[in-house]
Amino acid sequence: MDIFGTALAAGELILAFLSAYTAYNDEAESLRVNFSWDLRVIQDVQDHFEKVRLQNPDNRLSPRDQDLLETTTKYLGTLLIKVQKSLSKLHRSGFLHKHIAQATWIAKRSDLKELAEELRKWTQRFNIRLLGLPPDVGSIIPALNGQSTPPIITANRRLRQFVQLSFTEREDKAQGLLLEQPQAMIERLKGLPDISARPFNEGGHQIVFASRGVPPNEGPGTTAFADRQRDMGHFAAALNCLDDAANIRLLKVESYFYHPGIMHFLFAQTPPSQTTMMITLEDFIGLGSFPKVGVSLDQRFRLAYKLSEAVFFLHTAGFFHKNITSSSVVLFRRKASPEAQSSDLDNAYLMGFDLIRAADAKTTKEGAVKEPGSSPRSWEFDIFQHPDRLRGDGSPMYINTYDVYSLGVLLLEIGLWEKLSNAAERQVWNDPSTWAKQLSQLAMSSLGPRTGDRYKSLVKWCLSLDGNKLVSNAEFLQMILDPLESMANAISC
Numbered sequence: 001m002d003i004f005g006t007a008l009a010a011g012e013l014i015l016a017f018l019s020a021y022t023a024y025n026d027e028a029e030s031l032r033v034n035f036s037w038d039l040r041v042i043q044d045v046q047d048h049f050e051k052v053r054l055q056n057p058d059n060r061l062s063p064r065d066q067d068l069l070e071t072t073t074k075y076l077g078t079l080l081i082k083v084q085k086s087l088s089k090l091h092r093s094g095f096l097h098k099h100i101a102q103a104t105w106i107a108k109r110s111d112l113k114e115l116a117e118e119l120r121k122w123t124q125r126f127n128i129r130l131l132g133l134p135p136d137v138g139s140i141i142p143a144l145n146g147q148s149t150p151p152i153i154t155a156n157r158r159l160r161q162f163v164q165l166s167f168t169e170r171e172d173k174a175q176g177l178l179l180e181q182p183q184a185m186i187e188r189l190k191g192l193p194d195i196s197a198r199p200f201n202e203g204g205h206q207i208v209f210a211s212r213g214v215p216p217n218e219g220p221g222t223t224a225f226a227d228r229q230r231d232m233g234h235f236a237a238a239l240n241c242l243d244d245a246a247n248i249r250l251l252k253v254e255s256y257f258y259h260p261g262i263m264h265f266l267f268a269q270t271p272p273s274q275t276t277m278m279i280t281l282e283d284f285i286g287l288g289s290f291p292k293v294g295v296s297l298d299q300r301f302r303l304a305y306k307l308s309e310a311v312f313f314l315h316t317a318g319f320f321h322k323n324i325t326s327s328s329v330v331l332f333r334r335k336a337s338p339e340a341q342s343s344d345l346d347n348a349y350l351m352g353f354d355l356i357r358a359a360d361a362k363t364t365k366e367g368a369v370k371e372p373g374s375s376p377r378s379w380e381f382d383i384f385q386h387p388d389r390l391r392g393d394g395s396p397m398y399i400n401t402y403d404v405y406s407l408g409v410l411l412l413e414i415g416l417w418e419k420l421s422n423a424a425e426r427q428v429w430n431d432p433s434t435w436a437k438q439l440s441q442l443a444m445s446s447l448g449p450r451t452g453d454r455y456k457s458l459v460k461w462c463l464s465l466d467g468n469k470l471v472s473n474a475e476f477l478q479m480i481l482d483p484l485e486s487m488a489n490a491i492s493c
Helices: 002-021 028-055 063-093 102-107 109-131 151-163 167-177 183-189 223-239 281-287 297-316 341-345 376-380 400-416 432-451 453-463 473-492
Strands: 200-202 205-213 253-259 264-269 275-280 329-334 348-350
Touching: 002 028, 002 063, 002 109, 028 063, 028 109, 063 109, 063 473, 109 151, 109 297, 109 473, 151 223, 151 297, 167 223, 167 253, 183 253, 205 275, 223 253, 223 264, 275 281, 281 329, 281 400, 297 341, 297 348, 297 400, 297 473, 329 341, 400 432, 400 453, 400 473, 432 453, 453 473
Parallel strands: none
Antiparallel strands: 200 205, 205 264, 253 264, 275 329, 329 348
């Protein structure tokens, strides 16, 4: 457990620096609180294993506990080592002296800003990793109940608790979000060209709507409609567990209702900031795709990381997305910011809420098997699905592996920065069972020169996943999140 002790020792010195920094920077206080919380978590983990060791007659961990310790150490190790690196930067910058003159703080403002940003990112990454800790370790952290618990932890915890509710309890929560008299809202929406693409103003408050269509033969009064309404209600209640302050690329659902005029369920959400418009990632890529790419590689890496982080958040709470595509990623344009691509990409959120449900919920799109070129919808949905999910009625129950595969296809398109329908136009796509192999070939032949071999390998791993094997949280971190973070940092440094 040396790595925990080393991280704690370094962390205490960093915490002392942040405490002094709060006198000169208002934002430093929240950073100090978050970092202090993370240190308490590390201390809790260390204390747990030490207590277990001392309870054994030979003062040694059992094979099971030793394996759990090694798993936890490996899982958190990368970030724990970074604490020591941050401490070294503080040493070199001279910020660890007991008495630092105000002039020093002012003279080294740029260094301070860089260090603070590095520590802020560290706390965010650490909190994400806590979501996927082995249950035996995650359950021993009493700090999860503290008032200073980071929003992403509490939101994930609420989502987990929702999954564990009884059917009746979930129904009650869903009913609380349903607009039982939506006629007034429907009247106000009439005449708007596309309520899913532009914000709707309600008393000075912006609302954006995600939607889920209802087939013509499954309207109100049918059993299928009742089932769908139940699923939509459970979904809305689950996404209501999110917290805007969690800084995860998913939006909280505030309410929902059925719009009979357009035969859609509509989900009201608050955009991440004052917004002028929305556009799907698929359409955004089409505005400036390869070879005239107007988006830098580090912007694409950061986008890939944040979207992957959102998927990881859902998985650790027991939820699957089931519709990860470039058309289900939406970019919000901030009202007060210049019309810059970087601003749009920094506000990209994973939407497609029609298929975000609990892991045990029914999947309504049971794998179409059309040739991608036969309809636009095939390129928007089918091509992103794992081969196991392209068997029609014979498709197996949905597992997290299928989400990770879909994420791999999305990362392929982000890496190419070219619509898949364009990038793959030289191939024949008439056999769904070969699509995974064809996408892997596309990645191997085209990604390297555009993104580098490491990104190419990451995508290939996702596209090579066997549908008979679950993807563990540790694998998701090791094979996707850690490499993406490393690549983004390497370019931006």
